Amino acid sequence: MITKVMTDVVKNHRIVVTKHGAPDVLQMIEEDLPEPKRGEVRVQVLAAGVSAYDLMFRQSGRLPGTPKSPFTLGEDIVGVVDAVGEGVTALSPGQTVAAATFALGLGGGYTEYLCLPADELVPVPAGVDPAEAVCVVVNYLTAHMAMHRVAGVRRGERVLVHGAAGGVGSALLDLGRLAGLEMFGTASSYNHELVSALRATPIDYRKEDFVKRSHSLTGDGVDVVFDHIGGAGQLWRSYKALGRNGRLVWFGVAATKKSGLRVIPLTLLTVGLLKLLPGSKHLLLTPDLSKEKAWYLETLAELLGLLAAGKLKPVVTARIPLAEAACAHELLERDGYAGKVVLVTQRGGQNHV
Numbered sequence: 001m002i003t004k005v006m007t008d009v010v011k012n013h014r015i016v017v018t019k020h021g022a023p024d025v026l027q028m029i030e031e032d033l034p035e036p037k038r039g040e041v042r043v044q045v046l047a048a049g050v051s052a053y054d055l056m057f058r059q060s061g062r063l064p065g066t067p068k069s070p071f072t073l074g075e076d077i078v079g080v081v082d083a084v085g086e087g088v089t090a091l092s093p094g095q096t097v098a099a100a101t102f103a104l105g106l107g108g109g110y111t112e113y114l115c116l117p118a119d120e121l122v123p124v125p126a127g128v129d130p131a132e133a134v135c136v137v138v139n140y141l142t143a144h145m146a147m148h149r150v151a152g153v154r155r156g157e158r159v160l161v162h163g164a165a166g167g168v169g170s171a172l173l174d175l176g177r178l179a180g181l182e183m184f185g186t187a188s189s190y191n192h193e194l195v196s197a198l199r200a201t202p203i204d205y206r207k208e209d210f211v212k213r214s215h216s217l218t219g220d221g222v223d224v225v226f227d228h229i230g231g232a233g234q235l236w237r238s239y240k241a242l243g244r245n246g247r248l249v250w251f252g253v254a255a256t257k258k259s260g261l262r263v264i265p266l267t268l269l270t271v272g273l274l275k276l277l278p279g280s281k282h283l284l285l286t287p288d289l290s291k292e293k294a295w296y297l298e299t300l301a302e303l304l305g306l307l308a309a310g311k312l313k314p315v316v317t318a319r320i321p322l323a324e325a326a327c328a329h330e331l332l333e334r335d336g337y338a339g340k341v342v343l344v345t346q347r348g349g350q351n352h353v
């Protein structure tokens, strides 16, 4: 009898970064289920996103704000409410929800169960694939912020999207299609089919000069460049790709993947210089999503509604079991993938690639 009671106890399995280093520092631990405090709910995770940031935080403790190991990565999740804490009335067990894990600091999503403030969760409409929904959380919110709130794009404008086949880049193209933009996207040749399918003209940034190509495609330069690649040379060239009154939106440093963290100070210096340049072109920065709670809740609900209506088509590269988080990181560290890599728990279903 005692044995039966013990095997019935549900445990949580969570991936921790045991120390900074290669993907094999990601290890699964078993622990008691977390209990929701007042105002929180416990969520049983179905899908957790893997991002370029996760790789940076795993590799090095030198990035500002990186927690001391052991810590858990994962900035976006979709799951089912499993228990509610005192004072929570808006959500009930069984409801599917999506969230960015802002409240936990840097991450927390690579887990089977976690507790989050109820007022940071957004209901997911019935019938939506959890892996597709998790793409919407950070990638589409970032893309929406850059495209609509920061750049304020207008129908028919010509935009250049860098890293166009990546997680955020493919989200920009998906939203750009709905916004009626004329789009160009930099990507490696192995991703050009995808970029074309997302209704953009692909530019091979490895072989072509994207400044010349943007000017030859448009005559006078693009209206907006979305640059989350960073690096001094890259940002100057993005600025040069703009036409009169053009806007350069900078919001990331994917270049760290090839050039390492040393690219960050040079990027920040270049951003500062470009902001000071006189003339008709503008450099714009995106605000921190975690400080935009009302916008986050409203926009995430809107995006999930578009997804449920079949109007968004997130690119899910791979669904990898949570226990194999290290393989997911290895996949991101190689070239040749596109879209978003998603970790799935046993309940979230597995379709290993």
Ligand SMILES: NC(=O)c1ccc[n+]([C@@H]2O[C@H](COP(=O)([O-])OP(=O)(O)OC[C@H]3O[C@@H](n4cnc5c(N)ncnc54)[C@H](OP(=O)(O)O)[C@@H]3O)[C@@H](O)[C@H]2O)c1
Pocket: 051, 052, 053, 138, 139, 142, 162, 163, 164, 165, 166, 167, 168, 169, 186, 187, 188, 189, 191, 205, 228, 229, 234, 251, 252, 253, 254, 255, 286, 289, 335, 336, 337, 338, 339, 340
């Ligand atoms: N501000 C925010 O709130 C926020 C939120 C999320 C992400 N971000 C930023 O966005 C970055 C990208 O995130 P992600 O999840 O989209 O990463 P990702 O899925 O790894 O995509 C990055 C893409 O960059 C492309 N790339 C690499 N070097 C390039 C270059 N020199 N020129 C053009 N493309 C290049 C790669 O394309 P190919 O394989 O085709 O070469 C890859 O598809 C992150 O590193 C982060 O800095 C910012």
